[in-house]
Amino acid sequence: MEPIDNYIDENRDRYIEELKELLRIPSVSAESEHKGDMIKAAEYISEKLQDAGMKKVKIHKTDGHPVVYGEWLGAPGKPTVLIYGHYDVQPAGDPSLWKSDPFDPVIIGDKIFARGATDDKGQLYIHIKSVEACFKANGTLPLNVKFLIEGEEEVGSENLEPFIIANKKMLACDSVLISDTSLYAPGLPTLTYGLRGLCYMEVEVTGPNKDLHSGSYGGAVANPVNVLAKMIASLHDKNGKVTIPGFYDGILQLSRQERENFKKLKFSESAYMKEVGVKELAGEKGYTTLERQWARPTLDCNGIVGGYTGEGAKTIIPSKVSSKISMRLVSNQDPKKIAKLFTAHIKAIAPKSVKVTVKELHGGYPVITPIDGKATIAASKAMERAFGKKTVYMREGGSIPVVAAFANELKAPAVLMGFGLNSENLHSPNEHFSLTHFMLGIKSSVYFFEEFSK
Ligand code: BES
Ligand code: MN
Ligand code: MN
Numbered sequence: 001m002e003p004i005d006n007y008i009d010e011n012r013d014r015y016i017e018e019l020k021e022l023l024r025i026p027s028v029s030a031e032s033e034h035k036g037d038m039i040k041a042a043e044y045i046s047e048k049l050q051d052a053g054m055k056k057v058k059i060h061k062t063d064g065h066p067v068v069y070g071e072w073l074g075a076p077g078k079p080t081v082l083i084y085g086h087y088d089v090q091p092a093g094d095p096s097l098w099k100s101d102p103f104d105p106v107i108i109g110d111k112i113f114a115r116g117a118t119d120d121k122g123q124l125y126i127h128i129k130s131v132e133a134c135f136k137a138n139g140t141l142p143l144n145v146k147f148l149i150e151g152e153e154e155v156g157s158e159n160l161e162p163f164i165i166a167n168k169k170m171l172a173c174d175s176v177l178i179s180d181t182s183l184y185a186p187g188l189p190t191l192t193y194g195l196r197g198l199c200y201m202e203v204e205v206t207g208p209n210k211d212l213h214s215g216s217y218g219g220a221v222a223n224p225v226n227v228l229a230k231m232i233a234s235l236h237d238k239n240g241k242v243t244i245p246g247f248y249d250g251i252l253q254l255s256r257q258e259r260e261n262f263k264k265l266k267f268s269e270s271a272y273m274k275e276v277g278v279k280e281l282a283g284e285k286g287y288t289t290l291e292r293q294w295a296r297p298t299l300d301c302n303g304i305v306g307g308y309t310g311e312g313a314k315t316i317i318p319s320k321v322s323s324k325i326s327m328r329l330v331s332n333q334d335p336k337k338i339a340k341l342f343t344a345h346i347k348a349i350a351p352k353s354v355k356v357t358v359k360e361l362h363g364g365y366p367v368i369t370p371i372d373g374k375a376t377i378a379a380s381k382a383m384e385r386a387f388g389k390k391t392v393y394m395r396e397g398g399s400i401p402v403v404a405a406f407a408n409e410l411k412a413p414a415v416l417m418g419f420g421l422n423s424e425n426l427h428s429p430n431e432h433f434s435l436t437h438f439m440l441g442i443k444s445s446v447y448f449f450e451e452f453s454k
Pocket of ligand 1: 153154155156180181364397426
């Protein structure tokens with residue numbers, strides 16, 4: 001064991017205490033009441049970046065929540081890695097579904113429970129501690145490091161792309177390193193090379209100008225809830241294909257090689273069904289579950305509200321209903337184009353008996369990163385060293401909107417070296433993060449610096 005591994009192991013308790021402090025800040029980007037907490041979280045990150053040895057640490061204002069930047073460029077001639085992460089978290093949701101306070105972290109066994117534990121505070125903190133360990137144990141970093149930590153990932157990173165464009169020189173790098181994805185299985189080193197894109201829409205259907213008595217008016221006036229439900233149901237055909245004209249145009253088909261690679265990953269449908277509590281899986285015919293999750297586009301209604309759902313019964317024809325509908329996209333689908341196709345189709349299928357408005361909320365491009373690049377190979381070796389197993393490659397069904405901008409604006413490939421697990425309840429109650437993976441992550445990050453600097 002090298003001195004740096006000792007240093008990391010000896011400081012485990014302090015690392016966890018510091019992470020707990022970060023997790024106590026309810027930095028929920030979607031809720032305006034937490035605006036002050038966003039600043040607190042940014043300040044905490046910037047303080048820890050400074051403590052770790054980063055220079056020019058600064059909180060940059062944007063039109064939304066602030067961006068934290070810091071750099072250490074003391075290795076001229078060596079590569080530069082830009083580490084990206086997000087300090088914002090999803091809303092906690094119904095507190096009664098949590099076994100402990102979402103913003104008062106508790107440790108049970110190997111797991112730390114709190115909103116943001118795995119997505120993404122625990123994962124981004126890995127890199128702050130790996131930098132600290134390098135300086136403390138070795139007195140230096142083997143390459144140049146930049147940090148870009150944002151506060152709006154969970155709401156679409158709307159202000160980060162303009163920030164990147166305006167600060168191309170400051171952010172210039174050879175590779176972007178991101179820990180905001182999952183391991184394929186506990187203890188199994190994994191690199192993710194594909195993310196789906198996203199197109200998020202809102203549809204509102206209005207019928208009569210007020211709620212009406214469903215006895216007096218039922219049968220004569222269109223019920224907007226019935227209408228919207230029927231419209232949503234019609235967005236899939238009997239084979240699970242999305243019915244929006246043009247939706248699948250230009251999609252890259254999976255190569256046979258990739259399908260083979262997916263098949264090599266251990267996957268138990270029954271364990272998967274048990275984990276999520278369903279008796280049967282669903283989706284597009286002709287594709288395996290992993291293919292449907294990682295490499296096929298989808299459409300889902302995320303929520304629908306309208307009419308009466310309170311106590312007892314109230315007999316009405318509601319005036320209005322609204323819903324949020326998202327589409328996950330794969331390579332060559334353009335979220336802006338998909339938003340137009342969606343809007344046109346919804347308007348086309350809406351009956352004249354209601355008024356329909358469609359709004360585009362946010363979007364992100366799908367990405368595939370090269371797996372034969374220098375940075376990916378370095379990351380693969382680094383993880384193998386830390387975990388003592390061979391690295392596997394996977395794609396991910398979720399999205400990280402800014403990754404496409406790194407490729408387009410900075411011309412830098414991203415390495416998605418995540419340490420979470422999809423079973424760690426990200427975006428759900430009782431989110432948690434494995435402390436074993438946290439520690440292995442810190443070591444992987446240190447080894448990545450070494451490998452990539454060679
Ligand atoms: N870290 C996730 C992406 C992710 C999801 C990685 C699942 C691994 C497994 C990220 O924070 C996220 O939640 N992204 C959003 C993007 C959206 C809000 C623009 C998503 O995928 O829904
Ligand atoms: Mn995330
Ligand atoms: Mn998330």
